[in-house]
Amino acid sequence: MSLSLNSLIAVWSFFFGSVIASFLNVVIWRVPRGESIVRPPSHCPRCGARIKWYQNIPIFSWLALGGRCANCREKISPRYIAIETLGGFLFMFAWLRFGLDAPFLWVWIALMIVGSAIDFDHKLLPDFVTIGGMIYGLFLSLAIPLLFGQAPWTSLLWCVVGSLSGLGIMWLTRTLGTLAFKREAMGMGDVLLMGAVGSISGWDGVLFALIVSSFLGSIGGVVAMLLSRKLSRHFEIPYGPYICLANLIHIFFGQEIVAWYLGMLK
Ligand SMILES: [Zn+2]
Numbered sequence: 160m161s162l163s164l165n166s167l168i169a170v171w172s173f174f175f176g177s178v179i180a181s182f183l184n185v186v187i188w189r190v191p192r193g194e195s196i197v198r199p200p201s202h203c204p205r206c207g208a209r210i211k212w213y214q215n216i217p218i219f220s221w222l223a224l225g226g227r228c229a230n231c232r233e234k235i236s237p238r239y240i241a242i243e244t245l246g247g248f249l250f251m252f253a254w255l256r257f258g259l260d261a262p263f264l265w266v267w268i269a270l271m272i273v274g275s276a277i278d279f280d281h282k283l284l285p286d287f288v289t290i291g292g293m294i295y296g297l298f299l300s301l302a303i304p305l306l307f308g309q310a311p312w313t314s315l316l317w318c319v320v321g322s323l324s325g326l327g328i329m330w331l332t333r334t335l336g337t338l339a340f341k342r343e344a345m346g347m348g349d350v351l352l353m354g355a356v357g358s359i360s361g362w363d364g365v366l367f368a369l370i371v372s373s374f375l376g377s378i379g380g381v382v383a384m385l386l387s388r389k390l391s392r393h394f395e396i397p398y399g400p401y402i403c404l405a406n407l408i409h410i411f412f413g414q415e416i417v418a419w420y421l422g423m424l425k
Pocket of ligand 1: 204205206207229231233
């Protein structure tokens, strides 16, 4: 593919990713509150003013309005523009790295963005992200090998083994953790999320996510405790975002990191 066409699609992927992420912002806000994601149309939560289409352009509108409602000047969380920018970059990176396979990854990226943000806000992972991710992995294992002329059954087996290893290892960790700490060590949502990671990235993806997420989670937990100045053993941090971050690192850089690590061992 010519370089200019490649860059053109990269720019388009960024724009497309930010548009999708703009919709994901609506999902993240409304779904945990039991609201419809289609009606009513986007409005300011304070004054109820409708957000007009030209005020709803990802990234640009937030900047143009200085992060405030055009009607009542209520502050709009910078997280909106952060998620739109993140979505844009992830969709673009997926294109640059995986080319025509990128759209398959975009779906999983979108699910992970929604799951992470909802877990962050409400300490829960919706089933459509976790169980949905597992089903999506099964779908990919059957659809993609057919696209590439591989045997679907080996691919399906790989997917099922990955999913079960993710579920199994997290269920075991949860059970042992609950026994050791005499309270729920992690939510069932985290167990199901790791099942989805296994379904999409296989058992090695599970292993990678397990190691890297506990490392990142420890750092994140300490930072969160220091920021909130609540030094409590019962401090609750969402684990889902770390699993997703670890899985993204694995998808984009896993091969390089594993090769580097194995090279270091020699
Ligand atoms: Zn307003």
